[in-house]
Amino acid sequence: MSSLSILLVEDDTIEVMKLNRTISKLNLNHTVIEMKNGELALEYLNGDHKLPDIILLDLNMPKLNGIDFLSILKEDNELKHIPTIILTTSCNQKDLQECYNLGVTGYILKPLRYEEYVTKIEKIVAYWSINELIQKK
Template identity: 65%
Template structure:
């Protein structure tokens, strides 16, 4: 049986937020989505919340603190560094990919243009993480 995940989605594009919520709903998944519009808001949420998310889905291109900057801050925190962070982005830039893996991401998923392909990727991603043994930091 798969676990219900607490997911922190860090995404500044309202359409992308709606798309993820719609995909999860269409798959009849009961995961809890917490939304942050940018890295700065996400850090405030993480610092104020005693219940850390099971995974973080992170966009790279955001205002205030971009995804790479957020990731660097996260991985330098002794508690937060253990939260698996998956990049969910449109950037196929090899430099971004390498930089994120150097910092310590758990995965890098490109958002496909076709909605059906997007839903399939989200389903596979969440199925994996809901059966994976997660550390409770």
């Protein structure tokens, strides 16, 4: 399995801590790059950094929400290939449909129970760790 570079676009400090705790608990050797909103994430992606392998994106954020971020990302020829998974509490069907219309890779609801969260994150990173798109980089 490959070590992933994960861009987490999330404004909630507790959610950021939860993801980092989960990666650590699972003894995964992945790098998590944290951005508090879509604007900062776009600045990062357009900077002189190595692009992340995947993006975990919250929908409800200040400045530039997840859907607006996704719209901009998917229109950029240099960035649109990055697998982007929505990680949200929104079970709004309109949000779900709009994200898939924009070309999101996945839409995952954040469970209330931590054990379920760990299981979902483990499956996401396990899949992308062996995915051919990531392996070919």
